[in-house]
Structure formats: C-alpha cells, structure tokens
Amino acid sequence: MTQSKNFRLFVSLLAALAIISTVRLWTSQDALTSSDTIGTALRLTVPILLAGMAGLWAERCGVLNIGIEGMMIFGTWFGAWGAWQFGPWAGLLFAILGGVFGGLVHAVATVRFNIDQVISGVVINLFAFFGVRYLSELVYVGKQGGGISQSPPQKWALPRFNLPILSGGQIAGWKSPDFLGWLELQRWFILGDLGGISRGLTHNLSWATVIAVLVVPASAWVLWRTRFGLRLRSSGESPVAAESLGVKVNHLRYYGLLISGGLAGLAGGTLSIVASSYYRQGQTAGRGFIGLATMIFGNWRPSGILIGAMLFGYAEGIKLVASDSITALFLFIAAISGVFLVVAVIRRKRVQIAVALSAFLLSAIAYRTVDTVPESLTQALPYLVTLIVLATANQRLRPPAMAGVPFRPGEPH
Amino acid sequence: MNQQLTTQRNFDSMRKSLNTLGSSVSAIILALSICAVLLLVTGKDPFAAYSKILETGLTGEKLLEMLKRATPLIFSAIAVAIGFKMNLFNIGVEGQYLFAALIAAEMATHVSLPRPLHILFILVVAMVSGAAWASIAAFLKIARGVNEVISTIMLNYIALSFIQWLFESFFRDDSDGGLNVKTTKIAPSGRMPDLVHDRLNGMFIVALIVAFLYWIVVFRSRFGFRLRASGLNPIAARTAGIPANRMVLIALMLSGAVAGLIAMPAVIGDVYGYGPSAIATQFGFAGISVALLGRNHPLGIIGAALLFGFLDSTSAVLQLSGIPSSIVKVIQAIIVLVVVIVNEASSRRYNRRTAERAAADLKSQEVPQ
Numbered sequence: 001m002t003q004s005k006n007f008r009l010f011v012s013l014l015a016a017l018a019i020i021s022t023v024r025l026w027t028s029q030d031a032l033t034s035s036d037t038i039g040t041a042l043r044l045t046v047p048i049l050l051a052g053m054a055g056l057w058a059e060r061c062g063v064l065n066i067g068i069e070g071m072m073i074f075g076t077w078f079g080a081w082g083a084w085q086f087g088p089w090a091g092l093l094f095a096i097l098g099g100v101f102g103g104l105v106h107a108v109a110t111v112r113f114n115i116d117q118v119i120s121g122v123v124i125n126l127f128a129f130f131g132v133r134y135l136s137e138l139v140y141v142g143k144q145g146g147g148i149s150q151s152p153p154q155k156w157a158l159p160r161f162n163l164p165i166l167s168g169g170q171i172a173g174w175k176s177p178d179f180l181g182w183l184e185l186q187r188w189f190i191l192g193d194l195g196g197i198s199r200g201l202t203h204n205l206s207w208a209t210v211i212a213v214l215v216v217p218a219s220a221w222v223l224w225r226t227r228f229g230l231r232l233r234s235s236g237e238s239p240v241a242a243e244s245l246g247v248k249v250n251h252l253r254y255y256g257l258l259i260s261g262g263l264a265g266l267a268g269g270t271l272s273i274v275a276s277s278y279y280r281q282g283q284t285a286g287r288g289f290i291g292l293a294t295m296i297f298g299n300w301r302p303s304g305i306l307i308g309a310m311l312f313g314y315a316e317g318i319k320l321v322a323s324d325s326i327t328a329l330f331l332f333i334a335a336i337s338g339v340f341l342v343v344a345v346i347r348r349k350r351v352q353i354a355v356a357l358s359a360f361l362l363s364a365i366a367y368r369t370v371d372t373v374p375e376s377l378t379q380a381l382p383y384l385v386t387l388i389v390l391a392t393a394n395q396r397l398r399p400p401a402m403a404g405v406p407f408r409p410g411e412p413h
Numbered sequence: 414m415n416q417q418l419t420t421q422r423n424f425d426s427m428r429k430s431l432n433t434l435g436s437s438v439s440a441i442i443l444a445l446s447i448c449a450v451l452l453l454v455t456g457k458d459p460f461a462a463y464s465k466i467l468e469t470g471l472t473g474e475k476l477l478e479m480l481k482r483a484t485p486l487i488f489s490a491i492a493v494a495i496g497f498k499m500n501l502f503n504i505g506v507e508g509q510y511l512f513a514a515l516i517a518a519e520m521a522t523h524v525s526l527p528r529p530l531h532i533l534f535i536l537v538v539a540m541v542s543g544a545a546w547a548s549i550a551a552f553l554k555i556a557r558g559v560n561e562v563i564s565t566i567m568l569n570y571i572a573l574s575f576i577q578w579l580f581e582s583f584f585r586d587d588s589d590g591g592l593n594v595k596t597t598k599i600a601p602s603g604r605m606p607d608l609v610h611d612r613l614n615g616m617f618i619v620a621l622i623v624a625f626l627y628w629i630v631v632f633r634s635r636f637g638f639r640l641r642a643s644g645l646n647p648i649a650a651r652t653a654g655i656p657a658n659r660m661v662l663i664a665l666m667l668s669g670a671v672a673g674l675i676a677m678p679a680v681i682g683d684v685y686g687y688g689p690s691a692i693a694t695q696f697g698f699a700g701i702s703v704a705l706l707g708r709n710h711p712l713g714i715i716g717a718a719l720l721f722g723f724l725d726s727t728s729a730v731l732q733l734s735g736i737p738s739s740i741v742k743v744i745q746a747i748i749v750l751v752v753v754i755v756n757e758a759s760s761r762r763y764n765r766r767t768a769e770r771a772a773a774d775l776k777s778q779e780v781p782q
Contacts, residue, residue, distance in 0.1 A: 118502050119701075119705060120753075123750045123753070126746045126749075127743070131746070134455075134739040134740055135455075289570065292566070293563075374578050374582065376574045376575075376578040380574035383571050386563075387559075387564060390553070391557045
C-alpha cells in the first residue's frame with residue numbers, strides 16, 4: 001500500500017517536472033526552474049513555512065493563533081536588535097525569545113483567563129505592531145541608519161555555504177566542481193530542470209535556512225512519535241478525555257503556545273536577519289496570515305504545510321526574479337489541468353471534469369491574452385488560493401476537533 | 414408579588430450594568446498603571462506623560478479633534494459589534510470599508526444630483542459595496558461552511574490587492590499629469606457640510622444616528638432578538654425556528670454596510686475622493702478594540718470611541734515633549750487586553766455569585782411565585 005502510494009507520488013512528481021520542462025522549452029522561459037528562482041523561492045518559503053508550523057503547534061494543542069503575525073513582528077524587531085548588538089546567531093535567539101513572549105501573552109490570556117482566542121490574537125497583533133514602534137522610537141531614533149520605522153543595518157551576516165561537489169562548495173580550501181550548475185546550463189529536457197532546482201536548493205545556502213527546514217521533520221517527529229506529542233495533540237482533539245486520563249491539558253497548551261510563539265519569532269528573525277540585514281516596519285507583510293493559510297491548505301500536517309509554503313514561496317520568488325515568466329505559468333497550469341481533465345474523463349467524474357475543464361480553459365485563455373499580470377493582483381494569490389481550497393475541499397480538511405474551544409479543568413462538561 | 418419581582422429584576426439589571434461599568438473603569442485604571450510601569454522601565458516619566466495627555470487633550474481644539482477621530486471608530490466598532498452579537502467575527506471590516514470607500518468615491522463622480530440626495534447616494538453606495546464585500550464571507554460560510562474568521566482575514570488582503578488594481582488601472586484621475594494620486598474630486602453637491610469649519614463634519618451626527626439605530630435594531634426589535642438569540646444559543650435558536658443561514662447573511666451584510674461608512678468622514682468630508690495615502694487604514698482593527706472596550710453596547714461604544722479619539726488626538730503633542738507618540742497606541746492595546754481579561758473574570762464571578770445567591774434563597778425560603 002505504502003509502496004504503491006510512494007510510487008504514485010514519484011510518478012506524479014516526474015510528470016509535473018516533465019510538464020514544466022516542456023513549458024520551459026516551449027516558451028524558452030528558463031527562469032521557471034533556474035537556480036536563481038528556486039534559491040529566491042526557498043528564501044521566501046522559509047518564513048511562511050515557520051509561520052505555518054507555528055500555527056500547527058498552536059492549533060494541535062487546541063488554541064487558535066491569529067496572533068502569529070504579531071509574534072513575527074516581535075521576532076523581526078528583537079531579532080534585528082540582537083543581531084545589531086551581538087551578532088546574527090544571538091539575533092536569531094532574541095527573535096525566538098521575542099516570539100515566545102508573544103506566545104506567553106496569548107497563553108496567559110486564553111489558557112489562564114479563558115478569553116476568546118480570536119480576540120486575544122487580534123489584540124496581540126495590534127500590541128506588537130505599535131509596541132515595536134514605541135521601542136524603535138526609544139532605541140533606534142538618532143542612531144546611524146536607524147529611525148522610527150527601521151533599525152540600523154547589522155554589521156555581520158550569517159554564513160552561507162554551497163554544497164561541495166554538487167554545487168561548487170569548498171572542501172578544506174579546495175573548490176569542488178559545480179556539477180549541478182553545469183547541468184543547469186545544458187538546458188536539457190528534465191535533467192536541466194532537475195539541475196536548476198537542486199542547485200537552487202543547495203547553493204548559497206544560509207545555515208538558518210537549514211535549521212528552519214529541519215523544524216518540519218522535528219515537529220512531525222515530536223508531535224506524532226513521542227508521548228509529549230500525543231498528549232499535546234489529545235489536548236487539541238479531546239481535552240476532556242485527555243484530562244480524565246491524567247493529562248494536564250492547560251500545561252500542554254502553555255507549552256504548545258510557547259513553541260508556537262518561538263517558531264513565529266524565528267520566522268520573523270529570518271526576515272530581519274537572513275532575508276535582509278535590518279528591521280523595517282511592515283517587514284512581515286501579512287506572512288503570518290499566509291502561514292495560517294498554508295496550515296489550512298496543508299490540512300494541519302507538517303508535510304502539507306511544507307508543500308503549501310513551497311507553492312506560495314515559489315509564486316512569490318518567480319514574481320521577484322522573473323516577473324515576465326508568470327505568463328508561462330498559465331501554460332503550466334493549463335497543461336496540468338489538461339492532464340486532470342483526461343483522468344477525470346476516464347473516471348467519469350462529472351464535477352471533476354467541470355472543474356478541470358474550466359481551469360484548463362481559463363488558464364489557456366489567460367496565456368493567450370494576458371501579457372503582463374498586474375503586480376497588485378499577484379499579491380492576492382496565496383489568499384485567493386486558500387479561499388478556493390477552503391471553499392472546494394472544506395469537507396476533506398480535518399482540523400483538530402477542539403481547536404478554539406476554551407477548556408477549564410475540573411469543571412463539569 | 415409581581416411588582417416586587419419587577420423591582421427585583423430592575424435592581425438586578427442595574428446591578429449588572431454597574432458591575433460592567435465598574436469592571437471597565439477599574440480595568441482602564443489597571444491598564445494605565447501597567448503602561449506607567451512600562452514607561453518607567455523604558456526611562457520615561459509616566460506622570461509627566463499622563464499629565465501632558467490630560468493637559469493638551471482637554472483644550473477645546475483637541476476636544477473637537479477627539480470627536481473627529483472618534484467618528485470612524487464608532488462606525489467601525491458598530492460594524493464589528495453587529496457580528497459579535499451573533500457570535501460572528503467580522504475581522505474583514507478593514508477590507509470592507511476600504512473597498513466601499515473606493516467604489517463610493519468613484520460612483521460619486523458619475524452622477525449629478527442636488528446636495529442632500531447626492532450625499533445620500535454616496536452613503537448608500539458605500540453601504541451597498543461594504544455589504545457586497547461582506548456577503549462573500551457570508552456566502553462562503555453558508556454554502557461551504559468556511560469559518561468567517563479565516564475567510565475575512567483572507568478577504569482583507571484580497572480586497573487590498575483588488576482595490577489597488579482597480580484604482581491604478583481604472584479609477585485614478587490622471588488629468589493633471591499623474592501628480593494627483595486620487596480619484597476625481599467629488600463635486601460640492603456631494604460634500605458633507607462641516608459642523609465646525611474644517612474641524613468636524615456632519616458625519617459625526619450620522620455616526621450618532623447609526624449608533625441609535627443599532628440600539629433600536631439589535632436591542633429593541635424582533636429581528637435583533639433573533640440575532641442575539643442565534644448568537645447566544647444557536648441550537649435553541651434553530652429549534653425555535655430562526656433561520657440560521659439567513660441570519661448569518663443578514664448579520665454579515667448589515668455589518669459590512671455599517672463598515673462601508675467608516676471612511677466616509679474622509680471621503681465626503683475631507684479628501685473629497687479616494688487616494689491610497691489619503692484614506693487612513695487600520696480602522697477595521699481599531700474598531701474591534703473599541704467594540705470590545707464598549708462591550709458591544711451603543712453607549713459603551715461611543716464612550717470607548719471617544720476615549721480612543723481623545724488619546725489619539727494627544728499623540729502629536731506628546732512627540733514634541735520628548736515622549737514617543739506610539740505610547741498612545743500601546744496604551745490602547747493594553748487597555749483592550751486588560752478590559753477583556755477583567756470582564757471575563759468579573760462576569761464569571763458575577764455568575765457564580767448569582768448562582769450562590771439563588772442557591773441560598775432556595776434553602777432559606779420558598780421561591781417567590
């Protein structure tokens with residue numbers, strides 16, 4: 001069963017790769033899978049991914065976290081401050097602590113005082129936005145390059161590295177060959193794309209990115225393979241049953257929210273330390289909410305969140321690196337929905353035929369008619385995709401059963 | 414006996430509102446002390462800051478500014494409160510009012526009507542567009558079961574992009590060589606008259622009227638009863654034959670309609686058009702704070718909006734005397750957080766006391782018939 005599932009996954013990935021490769025060669029938009037695009041996409045994926053994981057930890061323990069955006073803001077500010085004062089690694093630590101502070105406020109408000117979880121989150125967002133503005137006025141105003149909405153630039157950057165042999169990294173002073181870079185330059189069908197994608201993922205890589213990506217398997221392991229994780233999830237699925245078995249639900253909700261806040265803070269830290277070298281007001285730009293969106297999109301599972309974050313990161317990356325390649329993506333979507341259409345026709349599923357056909361026609365028409373997509377509209381893409389997913393697949397999504405429901409231990413239920 | 418019971422009830426409800434008022438006031442005092450500690454820790458003198466706020470805020474000029482700043486907050490808070498009364502979180506007020514502002518400002522330039530009708534037309538267009546944007550979330554909730562918290566957050570961002578695109582591609586007035594980043598200026602017949610020249614316009618009166626209508630509709634009408642019943646106990650409401658889906662649709666559209674008015678003090682009273690930098694954002698979120706502080710009651714909302722307007726009006730002067738102006742916003746956020754926590758705690762205590770008293774009554778004597 002698992003073998004055939006893995007096989008199916010492999011085949012569909014290969015098919016997607018073949019399609020995008022065909023599209024690339026057809027439109028000669030090499031930027032679609034260039035290592036530049038993929039590298040940028042990876043950098044943009046990381047904050048969204050971490051924000052999504054922050055949402056996962058909170059909701060799995062039973063508390064909605066609308067305040068991720070605010071916790072990320074704390075992360076950007078404290079991270080930039082720590083990095084400015086003590087260097088980038090300390091900065092990341094401060095970013096996490098800033099987020100943990102936000103998580104603690106949320107936990108005290110919702111778990112200790114039982115106030116509505118959405119309200120607490122909204123207030124934390126407001127508090128963070130204006131709180132760091134106040135701190136900036138105190139600390140950054142008057143410093144070289146600083147101001148009310150911006151921190152002074154950091155002197156040090158986090159080290160970056162290339163993977164040896166594959167992407168031209170150094171081994172003990174010897175510069176190894178850049179095999180993937182060479183492969184990418186050949187522009188071969190599928191192999192060229194594979195080269196570009198893997199070089200993008202292994203070239204000019206920040207250690208912080210590696211750590212951030214490792215959060216996904218680590219969270220999955222803790223939440224689904226340890227006793228602590230089982231108890232934490234049971235607090236989100238059925239706190240009453242968990243309590244009757246001796247699980248301290250509220251303690252676990254505290255832990256969950258502190259971890260959630262820390263991850264959100266780290267997400268903010270990667271924005272102000274890795275993706276840039278200073279704090280700027282509005283740096284998070286709604287990524288906390290995109291993170292929430294990926295959590296829903298990913299059906300409250302780490303692997304799903306990873307896929308969702310990569311999709312949104314890729315869309316953002318290609319917009320940044322090669323905005324004129326976006327029209328080529330319409331062709332890609334048209335080809336993908338064409339494949340789905342054929343499958344649906346074979347299976348004779350009427351609804352699926354209708355959906356795939358309309359997606360195919362829409363994207364084909366868009367490819368033929370649209371020359372440039374307005375920047376303002378592409379920004380809405382992640383939110384639009386989330387709404388469409390929610391509207392079409394709501395019945396198949398499975399959030400933690402009791403997320404959002406306050407719990408008071410010891411009271412009759 | 415009946416007379417006695419009514420007196421008892423009146424007494425009870427009075428005690429409850431006194432309880433509410435008391436807990437709100439003590440929460441505000443608590444929040445101010447927390448902020449004082451915050452100021453002290455960051456090396457500023459809290460007493461100097463507070464006395465500066467009072468000193469500058471209580472002048473006639475600043476009090477007018479307070480009323481002006483409170484106007485959009487009243488609309489926004491009522492929009493949020495309509496949702497709250499039915500247990501619906503309309504976080505999308507932000508997107509609804511900005512969308513309504515753009516559409517109303519644009520439509521206003523396409524008609525020519527005599528003065529009162531033109532103003533009325535603009536207000537109606539704003540309310541209809543706000544309601545239309547809110548109805549997307551209502552539709553998603555009714556037809557597809559999508560939680561309105563998530564959908565309205567997403568719709569906020571979609572609205573921002575959509576507005577930017579509409580404005581840049583169609584509605585922007587380029588007649589003076591692209592320098593003007595606004596829509597075409599609204600004709601004088603569509604402009605709201607000022608109450609006090611250049612300081613306060615007639616939208617403040619509209620806000621008070623809307624607050625009164627909110628009280629009538631939500632607290633005193635049969636529809637309002639159904640709305641609140643659906644919020645308090647959806648299952649009981651459904652059993653009693655209140656159509657749940659229709660109530661969601663109407664509540665969200667009403668909320669969106671009121672949200673549509675938020676930017677109107679600026680659109681028809683100040684800027685006479687829409688421009689991305691001319692129309693202030695963030696009122697949707699501020700409205701959530703004001704509604705929470707005012708506990709969804711019209712008088713509470715007006716009071717909370719005045720308090721927030723008062724604090725906002727002093728921020729510019731604070732800046733001049735060496736106190737970071739953003740402390741005002743921090744105070745507001747802390748006030749809301751503390752008020753929400755204190756209200757929750759005090760209402761629980763009130764309920765427990767009531768239950769204990771009832772239990773004691775039962776033990777000592779017969780229940781009054």
